[in-house]
Amino acid sequence: xxxxxxxxxxxxxxxxxxxxxxxxxxxxxxxxxxxxxxxxxxxxxxxxxxxxxxxxxxxxxxxxxxxxxxxxxxxxxxxxxxxxxxxxxxxxxxxxxxxxxxxxxxxxxxxxxxxxxxxxxxxxxxxxxxxxxxxxxxxxxxxxxxxxxxxxxxxxxxxxxxxxxxxxxxxxxxxxxxxxxxxxxxxxxxxxxxxxxxxxxxxxxxxxxxxxxxxxxxxxxxxxxxxxx
Ligand SMILES: [Ca+2]
Ligand SMILES: [Ca+2]
Numbered sequence: 001x002x003x004x005x006x007x008x009x010x011x012x013x014x015x016x017x018x019x020x021x022x023x024x025x026x027x028x029x030x031x032x033x034x035x036x037x038x039x040x041x042x043x044x045x046x047x048x049x050x051x052x053x054x055x056x057x058x059x060x061x062x063x064x065x066x067x068x069x070x071x072x073x074x075x076x077x078x079x080x081x082x083x084x085x086x087x088x089x090x091x092x093x094x095x096x097x098x099x100x101x102x103x104x105x106x107x108x109x110x111x112x113x114x115x116x117x118x119x120x121x122x123x124x125x126x127x128x129x130x131x132x133x134x135x136x137x138x139x140x141x142x143x144x145x146x147x148x149x150x151x152x153x154x155x156x157x158x159x160x161x162x163x164x165x166x167x168x169x170x171x172x173x174x175x176x177x178x179x180x181x182x183x184x185x186x187x188x189x190x191x192x193x194x195x196x197x198x199x200x201x202x203x204x205x206x207x208x209x210x211x212x213x214x215x216x217x218x219x220x221x222x223x224x225x226x227x228x229x
Contacts, residue, residue: 004031011035012067013055025050029063038065074123076107076115084127090120132197139200143191143207150211154180157218164225173224176217183210 002008019025029035029048036042037056041063044052054062074082077089078101089099090107094117109119109126158177161170168174187206194200 001025001028002032002035003027003029005035006031006033008032009034009036010038011064012070013064014067015055017055017064019050019053022050022053025053028053032063035063037062038070071103071106073106074109074126076103076123077101078103078106082123082127084124087120087124087127090115090123091117094120136197136200139204140191140194143200143204146207146211147188147191150207150214151184153211153218154184154214157214157221160218160225161221164221170224173221176220180210180213180217183213 002011022028026049028050029043029052030045032048033043037052039056039058039061041052041056041061043063052061052063054060055064055066056062057066072080072082074086076086076093077099079085086107089102090109093099093102093104093107093115104115107115107119109122112118161173161177165173187203187210190199190206191203194203
């Protein structure tokens with residue numbers, strides 16, 4: 001059957017696979033030196049008959065891989081990843097076209113037991129959702145970086161104030177610093193709890209406000225010590 005297929009690596013079979021009707025299998029896998037079972041079993045020149053013509057599992061070594069165990073939900077065209085091509089494959093299948101390598105189990109995205117246009121729609125929604133999530137995460141990263149820069153800027157202004165006002169007589173400036181610190185802690189906390197696009201936008205506005213506030217604070221500190229050298 002697979003005699004001398006020395007480049008053959010993986011053979012997928014379903015749970016229904018049996019060798020009951022095989023009568024002569026003596027050299028079935030002879031020379032299949034690259035074959036590898038789904039559980040990692042490799043070619044053994046002493047076992048080339050139907051003994052290993054079974055799904056590879058713990059306790060029952062075999063050369064085959066269980067097809068069911070490799071189904072990726074949504075991977076309708078069975079190419080190993082879920083993409084817009086799978087939506088196209090589901091639509092084509094629903095329209096009655098022949099789709100090579102069509103995997104009906106993977107295509108039944110809403111797990112209704114049949115493949116319909118609802119599965120294409122569900123799959124498209126998942127893909128769009130994932131795309132939005134990617135944008136969301138990168139926006140959040142930008143915002144966190146901006147927040148870090150703002151915190152550094154604030155620390156610099158505060159160090160300036162500390163340096164020039166060692167005895168802390170400029171209570172108004174220190175008051176301003178403490179208000180900013182309070183607001184900063186609030187914004188940081190808000191950022192940790194962002195879960196929607198709306199909350200993200202709100203956070204962005206607050207981070208920008210904070211930045212403005214620190215710029216003004218920096219100018220106030222500068223002005224004061226210019227006037228009172
Ligand atoms: Ca695919
Ligand atoms: Ca379905």
